Amino acid sequence: MRLLTWIIIGLLGTLAAHAQETRTDAVADSLDAQARLCSQHNDHEEAVRLSLEAVKTRAAAEGTHTMSYATSVNRLSKYLSYTGKQKEAIDRGAEALGIIDALAGKWNAAYAQALSDEAGYYSRAGQYQEALRLGMEALDIRDSILGKEHPDYAQSLNNVARYHSYLGDYMEAVRIGRKAMELKELLLGKDNADYAQSVSNMAGYLSRLGNYEEAIRLGQEALSIRERTLGKEHPDYAQSLNNLAKHHYFTGDYNTAIQLERQALAIREKVDGRMHPDYATALSNLADFYQKTGNIDEAMRCGTEAMNIRKTVLGEQHPDYAESLANLASYHYACGHLDEAVSLEQQALLLQQQLLGEEHPAYAQSLCKMATYYSANGQWEEAEQYAFQATDQYTKFILNTFAELTSQERDLFWMKVKPWFTNTILRLTEQSPTDKMLSSAYNGTLLAKGLLLKSELEMVNMLMESGDTTAVKAYRQLQADRLLLLRVCETPKKQRTHNVDSLRRLITKEERRLVRRSATYGSYTQPLRVEWQSIAKAMKPDDVAIEFVYYRTAADSGRYAALVISRQSAHPEFVVLMDDKQLADIPSKSFYTSPRLSQLLWQPLEPYLKKARRVFFAPSGELYNIAIESLPFWEGEEGLVMSDKWSLYRLSSTREIVLAEQRHRQGPLTASVFGGMNYDTKTIAVEGKEKYEHQQGQKGAAKYLPATKREAMEIGGNLTAHDLPVLLQVGDSASERSFKSLSGHSPRIVHIATHGFYWTDSEVKEEAMDERLQFLSMYGNMDDADKALTRSGLLFTGANHALRGDLRQKRGDDGILTAKEISLLDLRGVDLLVLSACQTGLGKVTGDGVFGLQRGFKKAGAQALLMSLWKVDDTATRLLMSQFYEYLMQGKDKHEALRLAQLDLRNMEVETGGKKGRRAFSARARRAQKSNVKKLYQDPYYWAAFILLDGVD
Structure with a gap:
């Protein structure tokens, strides 16, 4: 009986304990539910209080090694994080992870969730590497289970x-x-x-x-x-x-x-309160916006408050606090408080180095700012150290990022980061031309000039030379789809059979796949990094290399300068030349008759040119559209020009000096010559309109150029006489289709004698309502670069049908070949491409070069281009070109052949009392036209229009 009594008492005790445990679980569950509800309504402080009660309740009732306790602890860590208490959240999250691991192991959903949450806490604490490690672990677990x-x-x-x-x-x-x-x-x-x-x-x-x-x-x-x-x-x-x-x-x-x-900010204050990281972020952003609108006082107030909040809530070892320091530094700099700016930015820089590492873009940005602030403060030695590091770090960041971007993405990214290279470092160098600053300026310019074009060519070359037939086929399909997009954009919206946005997405996807595939063959961005010492080493003792640069000095004004090196240089030299207003004040008609421009552009460089024989130069700004190699010498005999004193080589960038040593053109020496186009012959497809009302003289049609037929025949005969295989396309056979057929197996030399055209933005706007202008792609959906490429081109056989507006057929080989169409061809085998036509060297000047015909041919892979900068005289051009090829066949290099041909034309004596027609540029030449002086073509109008780009052998 006594035993039975004890058994009954024990059972009753167990039932009571179980009931108590159930009641405890219910209380804890209720607390957790209330906390979750508070959090959903953004009352995170109350959620923390209730959740902490739940955790204590479970600990008292069941201990700290149960799954329900771990779940409550994990919830508590979330609410702590929401209130900005990341350290406590991390500690509680680690506690939950340990319990789950001990009870159930790591390969389960609960552990993955707790791990993912813990990664978030580390991220909010600014410990991004640890966050990434934990986040990747959670990803792997979730992938598996x-x-x-x-x-x-x-x-x-x-x-x-x-x-x-x-x-x-x-x-x-x-x-x-x-x-x-x-x-x-x-x-x-x-x-x-x-x-x-x-x-x-x-x-x-x-x-x-x-x-x-x-x-x-x-x-x-x-x-x-x-x-x-x-x-x-x-x-x-x-x-x-x-x-x-x-x-x-x-x-x-x-x-x-x-x-x-x-x-x-208003929502953040209401939901989170003012002492919260997210409120500080909104406040910090607002401060930046105020600075840009000139409200420095308000920027300073907001920025200081944001910094104090971050310091209190996040602590001083957090990237957001470093950001606040850097922002405040910029506000002080704007106010002229240079010492304060330097001090704050120095603190920010050290934190970014510690917390983010030197490869992070924020670190590079701080280096740039330190260079700027020290320079403004007159501390040149300090400024040069930071400028040199900034250029190096930014270059690495850009090239690493470029390696994974499509061409359009590279364009956009470069627009964001290029100001350091194209403006800031140049202004700093002008103020403080120390050795490292000069090196940074030259190296930065080498990177910046033609970066977009060069990066695209390097990737294409890597793909096409990879031996990967699948990649080559994919690239050709990409080019075909780009051509299709061009055709669709040229078509009025109501007549389109394809969706432009869908085509763009397809092209982006195709290109992205190719970019990733190219990574398996190596890094196509590494050849883009060339330093000035490599160029100096590649030059001869009597060579000089000049990088002309243009940079902004104010919102509405800029300045031209020159960076100069020779083989003997210990460092580059920086020479300020002129402001853009000084250039604008010189009438363009007097460029080649007056020494004014030479005195501004070349004379300041005289100390560096005295012992030089060859001068390699890369233009910038408006200098792209001026034949500066043919300007009058700044003093001495009339008629003496710069190219009489030195051998002047025009380059896209002086890095071409190095690349020329590495370049090996493949295949036999062959040529294709086009000329004497019959513009009225019908072709496969016709449409468009003519722009030649002021350029070519015949409204609605291109005028036949008889001299171009003779030119083509003479050149073809000359090349053939020297046993050079020549494909001669004259008259009806000189069609757009025949030219496009060169793509993929192009000859080493291509010569085209025809009409060229170039439309400015303002000219396009004037004709924007004309339906016949479809070949100019006026129907939108194109970026600025593509628009510029569709507004310049060449005319082939049958072009007049398109120019007069015959819209009966679709766009195709209609005789109008735009630079955009050219850019989609494969002309990588062309070593010399001669454009014996009007204005073929013109285009829209950008920081990446001239967007026109030269851009189109360069994108297609052609190496050296011989082009014109203005409307050229037919007979003079024929004579010049014939002599050019004669010297070329005698073994002269491209540059020397052109120089000698121009000299021959200048000195050519003609038995006549003067040539009727166009009025010459110079007074001397005008006197010659009225007398029996035989040098009919000595005026620069006849010979100086032609420029040779990248003609380095």
Whole structure:
């Protein structure tokens, strides 16, 4: 009986304990539920309090080694993180991870979630490397247990992309982030807050790469989704406002940026309070926007408050605090407080070095600022150290990023980062021409000039020479699709059979695959890095290399200068030449008759030219469109020009001196010669309009050029007489199709004698309503570079049908060959391409060169180009070209052959009392026209128009 009594008492005790445990679980569950509800309503402080009660309740009831306890601890860590208490969140998260690992191991969903959360806490604490490590571990676990088509796997992709972005690896962020975005769209649909998160993140990555238009589009999409799914008082909606404000800021739309950021700031204050990292971020952004609008006082106030919040909440060892220091430095610099600017930026630089590493773009930006501030403060030695490091770090960052970008992405990214190379370093060098500053300026210029063109050519060459037939086929398909896009853009919208946006997406996808494939053959960006010492070493003792540069000195003015080196140089020299206003004050008609321009451009360089025989120069700015090698010598005998004193080689960049040593042209020496086009002959397809009302003299049609037939025949005969295989295309056979047939197996020499055209932006706008101007691609959907390439070109047989507006057939081989069409050809075997036509050297001047025919042929792979800068005389051109080829066949190099041919034309004596027709440039030549002086072509008008680009043998 006593035993039974004890058994009953024991059972009753057990039941009571179980009931108590159940009640405890219910209390803890209720506390957790209340905390979750508070967090959903953005009351994170109350969520922390309730969650902490839940954790204590479970610990008291069941101990600290149960899954339910671990779950409560993990929730608590999240709420702590939401309140900005990252260190406590990390500690609690680590506790939860340890318990789950001990009870269930690592390969389960609970551990993966806790690991993913822990990565987030480290990220908010500014420890991005650790965040990436944990995020990758969580991704691997989810891949293994859930598979790649699960929302949690997509979220891990999203997180990993974000950590890469924080570390400055923007291309990896884009690559992984795009996967996350596409997967979420597939699994969750577009009207989903998690999808909006990935869209918003992608907008941020693209913005960092300079693609602001797409960033704004995606940012607006994310904002709209979050407004529908979360409401306007949610932190994520505020985050979208914040991001969208930054995208607008980068485009220069400061008022919109301020308006959006103010909205974000108000939400942050209401939801998170003022002592929160996200409130500080909004405040910091607003300060930047105020600075750009000139409201420095407000920028200083907001920036200081943001810094103090970050210092209190995040601590001084956080990248955001470093950012605040750097921002405040720029505000002080704007106010003229140079010592304060230097001090703050120095602190920011040291933190970025410690926290982010020297490869991070933020570190390079701080180096640039340090150089600027020290220079402004007159501390030249300090400035040069930072400028040299900045150029080096920025160059590495650019080339590494370029390696994974498509051509359009490279354009946008370069626009974002190029100011250091094309402006800032040049201004600093003018102020402080120390050895390292001079080296930085020259090396930066070598990188910047023609970077976009050279990078594209290097990638194409790597693909085409890889021996990978699949890659070659894919590249040819890419070029075919680009041509299709061109045709669609030329067509009025109502008549289009293809969607432009779909074609663009297809082309981008194809090119991206090729870029990734090219990485298996090596880095195509490495040859882009050439330093001035390599150039000096490649030159002869009596050579001089000059990089002309143009840089802004104010919003509406700029300056020309020259960077000069020789084989003996210990460092480059920097010579200020003239302001752009001084150039504008010289009438263009007097460039070649008055020494004014030579006195500004060449005479200051005399000390460096005294012992030189060959001078290699790369123009800049408006110098691209001036034959500066044929300017009158600044003093002495009338008629003496610069090329009489020195052998002047015009180059795209002086890096061509080095590349010429490495270049080996393949295949036998062959030639193709085009001339005497019958512009009225019908061709395969016709449409367009003629622009020659003021250029060629016949409205609606191109005038036949009889001298071009004779020129082609003479040149063809000369080349044949020297046993050179020649394909001669004259009259009807000189068609656009016959020229395009050279693509892929081009001869070493190509000569084209015909009409050329070049339209300026203003001229295009004047004719914008004319339907016949389709070959100028006026129907939109093209970027500025492509538009410039469609506004210059050459005329072949049958062009007049298109020029008169016969729109009966589709665009094709209609006799109008634009630079854009040329750029899609493969002319990599062409060593010399001669454009014996009007204005073939003109185009839109950009920081990357001249966008016109020369750009088209260069993109196609042609090496040396002989072009004209103005409307040329037919007979003089024929004589010049015949002599040029005669010297070429005698074994002269391209440059010397042109120099001698021009000299022969200048000195040619003609039995006549003067040539009727065009009035000569110079007074001396005009006197000759009225007398029996036989040197009919001595005026620069007849011979100086032709320039040879990259003719280094």
